[in-house]
Structures are given as structure tokens and as C-alpha cells.
Amino acid sequence: MSLRMALLGVLSAYGSASGYDLTKGFERSVAHAWQAGHSQIYPELAKMTADGLVTVEAEGARGRKIYSITPEGRAELRAWLIGHDPTGPARSEIALQAFLLPLLDPGEALAVLERLKTYAERKLAELEALWAAKHASPVPEGTSGVRFGDLALDLGIRHTRTTLQWVNDAMAQLERRA
Amino acid sequence: MSLRMALLGVLSAYGSASGYDLTKGFERSVAHAWQAGHSQIYPELAKMTADGLVTVEAEGARGRKIYSITPEGRAELRAWLIGHDPTGPARSEIALQAFLLPLLDPGEALAVLERLKTYAERKLAELEALWAAKHASPVPEGTSGVRFGDLALDLGIRHTRTTLQWVNDAMAQLERRA
DNA sequence: GATTGACATGTCAGAACTTACATGTCACCT
DNA sequence: AGGTGACATGTAAGTTCTGACATGTCAATC
Incomplete structure (x- = not known):
């Protein structure tokens, strides 16, 4: 169900998009x-079309299909969110490796933590770059006056x-x- | 693979346990x-027995099967951790709801956030209770001198x-x- | 003696997810 | 003209995961 909602949400924010756009998004x-991944997204879009939550608005070059959300889709998304x-x-x-860490002796455990640190540092850099990129150019605002995805990105950065x-x-x- | 490692890890910490114990654990x-859930754990234990990573050490009352980790299991776990x-x-x-929040108007968004808050508060209370319970009674220490699962629990509490x-x-x- | 509830183990169908395979278009560079 | 690489959409096999079904033991309570 959540994948469906994520797709509806992004589609709702973008206005309309192809499966490819959504995958990249x-x-x-x-x-x-x-x-x-795309192998999950394409079939899901097909199912959602069958369920009337989205429609193929137009077909572009290279077999590109442009989807848009229907009123039923919007309603479903709202209901889920609320x-x-x-x-x-x-x-x-x-977290699992953290859990199991006491199985190792201190030297080995330290090496594992070192790797976790590298991971977290890289991820933090990525998310902060994303934030900077988003705030350099104007992005559509939602109904509540908050930029789309900003809250989630902030949460991700804080967690990292x-x-x-x-x-x-x-x-x-x-x-x-x- | 991760489920396997989690099971090997808990088994390694407990010494030996039944599928039921592991489910509760x-x-x-x-x-x-x-x-x-148990419907995932029982079949996985069977597969791991076939692969020689665990053995049925004994069979207790009520069809209870007591598993323990084998040297191969220990090696596999170590290799994965390292x-x-x-x-x-x-x-x-x-995070997904956070992402989609700007679709709602401020009043509705606030209601959703209120629910997220309740969720986080309840979870935090749970984890802190777990921490308190663990530190009230002695728990086996790992090789590195750290209590089993403490690091992960700490991480969970911080994230919450x-x-x-x-x-x-x-x-x-x-x-x-x- | 009957019922309730924790203990204990399993299976099965269906959904969700991953990885790899498969195909074709179009723009740009050499 | 040929090659590369981003664009674009799919399928298929296999794994993981969820939720429901199914069965039986044992201890304590009523």
C-alpha cells in the first residue's frame, strides 16, 4: 500500500510524470x-491504472507514457495520509550490526564501527547536498506552505x-x- | 540473509534457545x-539446520526443539559482521507521511503530526522501559565488554x-x- | 471435569521486493 | 556510418515477508 501512496504523492506533487520520471524522482x-526500483514501479502503475487511481494522460516519444493522478487517486491518498x-x-x-557488536572483540568491533561511521558520513553529505540543491532553486510549495519533501529531508538529516x-x-x- | 544473522546472533548470545524463545526474544x-514473526523464524531455522549453521541440541516438553549454533554458524556470523x-x-x-504532508492544508497536517508525536512518545517510553529493565538485572556481556544489545537499544532511543x-x-x- | 490461556510448532497463499534479463528509441560524438 | 549512453518500458525468476489457518500440550483456574 505504501508504494502506491508514495507514487500517488509524487505524481500529485509533479502534476504529471512518466514511470521513468517517477523512478528517477x-x-x-x-x-x-x-x-x-523501476521493476516495481511499472507494474504498480499498471495496477493503479486498472484501479482508476491514475490515468495515462498522453503518450510521448520513445514509448513514454505520461501518467496523472485522478480524483479517486487524490481521495485515496488523502484518506491514507489522514x-x-x-x-x-x-x-x-x-542497527542489527550494532546489536551484534558485543560478539566481537574490541579491535574488530572498532573496525565495524569505523565502517558504520563512513557510511553515515557519506549519507549525511548526500542529504545535505540534496538540501542545498533544493534550496538553491525554487520548488513547488504544498497547501500548507511548506516545500514538498522538506520535512522528510530534514528528518532524514537529523536521523543521520x-x-x-x-x-x-x-x-x-x-x-x-x- | 539478515534474518539469518539476527537469529545466529541471538542464539549466540543466549547459548541455546527454541524457535519460540527466539520469536519472543x-x-x-x-x-x-x-x-x-514466528512464521518466518521456524522455516528459517529449518533451512539453517539443513545448512549446518545450527543444530537441534535437544527436544523438550511440548515438542519444544532447542537449537544451538554450530562452529560453522559462528564463522558465518563473524564473517558477515566483519x-x-x-x-x-x-x-x-x-518519513513517507512526512514527505507527503505538504499535500494537506495546515490544520490536517497538524493532526497528522499530532499522531506521529503520539507514536514517537509511546515508542520512546517502550524503549526506555526496556533499557531500565535490562539495567536492573545482570545481562551477559559480550567479548568487547559491552552488554548485549545495549548499543542498538541506545541507537534506537536516540533515533526516537x-x-x-x-x-x-x-x-x-x-x-x-x- | 471443563475452560482458559500461555506454550509450542508448523503450513500456506498472497503480497512485496530484488536482480537479472530483454528490447527498443533517440541524440550526440567520432 | 557506427558507437556510446541516457531515455524508456517492460518481464520473469526467485526471495522475503505478512497474515491467516491449523494443531496440539500443559498448568492453572472455575
Whole structure:
């Protein structure tokens, strides 16, 4: 269901887009909130068309199909946003490795943490670059006067910063014991 | 693969356990890092037995099967921890709703944020209770001198606090505009 | 003696997801 | 004219995950 809502949402923000656009859009903007490859997106768009949530507005060059959201699609999205109780992320390999870390001796554990740190630093840089790029050029605003995706991006940046701080503290703690 | 590693890890920490124990253990301790229900755990244990990573050490009352990790299992787990590049969480309904929030008008958006806040508060209370419970009674330490799962739990608590702070700031921002 | 509820293990259908395969268009460069 | 690479859409096989169904044991309560 969530993939559906993500697609409806991005389509709603873009006005109209092709499956290809949506795939790229996912890579760029929604990636930190929801991931999906084209092999998941194309079939889902077909199903959503069958369900009347989106329509093929036009067919462009190179077989390009331009989708747009229907009133039913808009209604479904609204209902989900307002009525659905969301859950936080259920699976994180980082958290899992953190969980299992005490199985290793301090030297090895430190090496694993070092890698987690690299990961977090790279990710933070990516997200901050995205933020900077977004705020350099004007972007459509939503009904609430907030730029589209800004809240989620902010959340992603904060989470990544928290991870980074955690990894630093964990390393310091381990070094104290070694 | 990650489910496998989570099971090997918990088994390694517990010494030995049944599928039922592992299911409960997942609910209690690893839930914030990796989730799995019994319908996933039982078949996976069977496969792991076939692959020689765990063995049925004994069969207890009520058809209870007690598993323990084999040297091969231990090796596999170590190799994964040391060699596998982990990824952060890929999907979060919370982040997705945050992303889509600008589709709603300020009043509705505020209501959604209110719900996210409740979610984060409840989760934080849960995790902190878990922490308190763990630190009230002695728990086996790992090789690195750190209590099992403490690092991951700490990470979970920090992430939840970050989410809570974010939601408060987002609400304040929206209220300023309304 | 019957019922309730935690203990305990499984299967199955369907949904969601990943990875690889497959095909073709169009613009630009050499 | 040929090659490269971004554009563009799909399919298929296999894995993972969810939610529901199914079955039986044992201890304690009523």
C-alpha cells in the first residue's frame, strides 16, 4: 500500500510524470523515505491504472507514457495520509550490526564501527547536498506552505546526524575499555 | 540473509534457545533492529539446520526443539559482521507521511503530526522501559565488554528522541504559518 | 471435569521486493 | 556510418515477508 501512496504523492506533487520520471524522482527525492526500483514501479502503475487511481494522460516519444493522478487517486491518498497509523522503520542492518557488536572483540568491533561511521558520513553529505540543491532553486510549495519533501529531508538529516553521533560515542566508549 | 544473522546472533548470545524463545526474544530485544514473526523464524531455522549453521541440541516438553549454533554458524556470523557493508533503513511510513504532508492544508497536517508525536512518545517510553529493565538485572556481556544489545537499544532511543524533536519543531513551524 | 490461556510448532497463499534479463528509441560524438 | 549512453518500458525468476489457518500440550483456574 505504501508504494502506491508514495507514487500517488509524487505524481500529485509533479502534476504529471512518466514511470521513468517517477523512478528517477524516487532515487532523488523520496529515497530516504521509501525505496523502489523501476521493476516495481511499472507494474504498480499498471495496477493503479486498472484501479482508476491514475490515468495515462498522453503518450510521448520513445514509448513514454505520461501518467496523472485522478480524483479517486487524490481521495485515496488523502484518506491514507489522514487515517493511516504509520510505523517506523522495521529493519536496519546498521542497527542489527550494532546489536551484534558485543560478539566481537574490541579491535574488530572498532573496525565495524569505523565502517558504520563512513557510511553515515557519506549519507549525511548526500542529504545535505540534496538540501542545498533544493534550496538553491525554487520548488513547488504544498497547501500548507511548506516545500514538498522538506520535512522528510530534514528528518532524514537529523536521523543521520544522530547515527553519526551515536557511532562516535560508541567508539569512544570502546576505546576507553581497550 | 539478515534474518539469518539476527537469529545466529541471538542464539549466540543466549547459548541455546527454541524457535519460540527466539520469536519472543525478537519481540523483546531485537525488534527495533530487525523484525520477524514466528512464521518466518521456524522455516528459517529449518533451512539453517539443513545448512549446518545450527543444530537441534535437544527436544523438550511440548515438542519444544532447542537449537544451538554450530562452529560453522559462528564463522558465518563473524564473517558477515566483519565483512558486510550494512545499509540504513530503506522504508519508513513515518518519513513517507512526512514527505507527503505538504499535500494537506495546515490544520490536517497538524493532526497528522499530532499522531506521529503520539507514536514517537509511546515508542520512546517502550524503549526506555526496556533499557531500565535490562539495567536492573545482570545481562551477559559480550567479548568487547559491552552488554548485549545495549548499543542498538541506545541507537534506537536516540533515533526516537530525534523523531520526537523533529515532530515538535515541525508542529511549531506549521503553527507559525497558520 | 471443563475452560482458559500461555506454550509450542508448523503450513500456506498472497503480497512485496530484488536482480537479472530483454528490447527498443533517440541524440550526440567520432 | 557506427558507437556510446541516457531515455524508456517492460518481464520473469526467485526471495522475503505478512497474515491467516491449523494443531496440539500443559498448568492453572472455575
